[in-house]
């Protein structure tokens with residue numbers, strides 16, 4: 566895992582909604598130092614912006630799920646007009662996503678939006694871009710220059726530079742596209758530089774994860790602006806998650822990427838949840854809430870563990886605010902070792918569950934009572950942590966596995982001895 570790449574720093578938001586910083590590490594124009602901000606999570610509303618109540622509800626839902634910044638589409642004047650009603654009712658910075666009509670950017674800026682996204686592929690008129698830059702400059706707003714693979718193909722000029730870059734990327738699978746992307750960005754960012762405007766983030770999204778990795782790598786070597794990572798049109802969550810995580814992990818582990826959006830053809834709340842989980846997994850964000858460890862189950866399982874795990878997640882995801890590690894293990898064969906370090910753990914087997922809190926055995930209950938007792942122990946432990954009576958991650962005593970032929974029994978040994986009836990009842994989602 567490489568250290569974060571040093572970039573300029575961009576700030577989004579205001580005193581009312583809070584300020585989210587993106588990137589950092591390079592000094593500001595006045596020479597004051599910056600340090601890289603935590604990688605932020607963005608998402609985008611799926612509904613119409615002019616449907617004010619629904620849009621506010623969606624923004625607030627995304628913010629509650631953990632989105633740091635929310636983007637809204639403003640294809641029509643009624644959408645930018647609606648921003649005047651929406652903005653006072655939300656508590657997260659809002660980005661207006663502008664395509665084709667630069668006037669939408671000016672209207673959104675007038676309405677008080679916190680950031681503008683421009684697509685060089687469909688707003689390329691120099692005078693129009695300068696108008697937007699000057700309006701943002703007057704209000705101290707940043708701009709994301711968001712190149713999309715799908716909207717740059719038609720480009721015809723800058724042939725010379727493309728030819729040069731084509732040679733640079735000649736050995737690359739996506740050499741031609743990379744040359745277009747870099748050329749487009751260079752040309753576009755020249756306008757910003759001429760206007761002495763540097764509050765810029767850059768994105769270069771594609772639906773192809775390998776192109777995303779190479780495009781952002783190339784961009785990170787050429788520009789010092791913070792990067793907004795994403796795989797666009799990634800599909801439904803099932804496949805989109807893999808594509809996004811493949812590309813974003815490759816970049817983030819190389820220190821590239823300052824803010825991320827995972828995009829799904831699904832409820833955007835999943836985008837936020839999965840982006841956060843990715844950042845937690847890479848240690849790029851401090852976890853808020855439950856860190857759930859669960860075994861995948863195997864032929865030793867003797868309880869309905871899949872349902873139990875889902876229920877634990879569902880009940881605790883909104884009720885635990887401290888980064889508590891909770892282990893739900895299917896048996897005692899590997900469970901105790903794998904649950905080491907967990908604050909609360911349950912080992913199930915033989916239709917019972919034994920619950921430990923920081924290594925101390927606190928309960929042994931029949932299967933129907935496991936969920937309620939586990940939730941109660943987690944909430945009680947959280948209370949103690951919040952009162953300063955207990956410390957997360959502090960294992961007081963070793964987890965000593967229950968006697969394999971005792972209370973829980975060993976699924977493995979019982980199966981071997983023919984003591985367990987088969988087929989075992991396993992509910993699969």
Ligand code: SF4
Nearest residue numbers: 860862863895896899
């Ligand atoms: S904890 Fe037990 S049931 Fe779960 S996978 Fe490991 S051995 Fe199998």
